[in-house]
Amino acid sequence: LDPYGNILHVLTMDEPHESIVIGASGQVEIDVLRECEHERQSALPFLRFTRLTEADAALRGFAQQHCKQRRDRGALIDLMHALHGHISYLTGSTAVETSAAEAFAGQQGVCQDHAHAFLACARSLGIPARYVSGYLLTDSDDHLASHAWAEAWLDGAWYSFDVTNCLAKPERHLKLAIGLDYLDACPVRGMRRGGGTEQMHALVEVSPQLKVQKQ
Template sequence: MKLMVNHQTHYQYSETASNSIQYIKMMPQTDGHQRVHSWDFSIPGQYTTQKDAFDNFWVTSTQRYPYQQLTIMVQGIVEIDPHCEVAMQKSALHPSIFLQPTAMTMCNREMLAFAHDYVKHMTRAEFQNLAAAVLNYIPYQPQVTEVHTAAIDVFKAHQLGGVCQDHSHVFIAMCRGLGVPARYVSGYLYAPNLLHLASHAWVEVYLEKMWYCFDISNQIFTPHSHIYVAIGRDYYDVAPVRGIRERGGVETMHSVVQVLPC
């Protein structure tokens, strides 16, 4: 299945900004699950491309001029295998790297007890049951959390809900609390009948020497509609855009993402 991705991120500033640096991770790679036919990006200023410690493509862009608007755009065509059971198996990193707790994925006693209620024999089916329980406990609800809201805080305020990032952080925290490696994945999702579309986050869990997909927000457990862009320990390892700047006042951001069959 071929999918066309169009991702635009628009920034506006209340005052003139300058001397900014943007760290961008919005470039998928070809592997056994997906083939990148084309991928173009438009980034203001000068930029360099390299790979990070997790083998993700990483673009560093600098703007050495005054501005009040900034737009980053990527567009491309990616073909994915809808029958693929697993994805992105090749990695130079040992799975134990993804047992490391981070500030976003700490697991407290209540969360661990919650996980133990559903996972007793470390099987894929039991982790799917845990995924369903997490979504039931933390219903999908946009605009109630922020990008820096940690898993423990989401779990405590579960009745308010959360989004794919929150579901992923909570699930990763529980998996690691159980002693099972889990990693955060950013990318794109094509699923026309679901609410949580386009730019997306999900989890991969290392079971029986394989990395398995756990899309908590949509209860999808194979990557048949997913385009992989970056992997890491949590959101901060794979954030599509992060940066610093001089001045600029108040920043507002608007993002438009389309994932369409072609």
């Protein structure tokens, strides 16, 4: 387990190799009626900014403009919708090292950038917020490789805010990991030494499982 409670699997390869294939499968049961998640751990570490979630003057002003003095769920839902309108979803417009400030200034990004911008705004308001990576049950192929959203600490619980889809309930979300930003919660991360080049390809299938009631 890492400091955030995520389960980690570590692989070390010290022999020459051409490829590594990682496969995983499972079943997830989602309670569509649950709107928040309670935890005993302190939420204060999620007030800390990182390089990817640093709030510059533009992000701080944007958060203050849309939330003003409000620090409740309604304010963050308004913020979620405002960020969705400001940062257009465009595949390939940013990279994994793009910061929230850069995506906000360019007004383009993907779900990772939406989540980072939300974290930057929420933390600038004094609200603990964390990055969530996982998968989304959807008819679109845009988020199948991986999806990202944010959770904010309000009234003693974590509430979800999916800026990309303007969803404030995690009724179609499969949580994989949490962290301060993408680098803490990305599904696969690694480093290597040696020559050559590398590429990573992901193939994901998310489908509903129908329950059969016994007679």
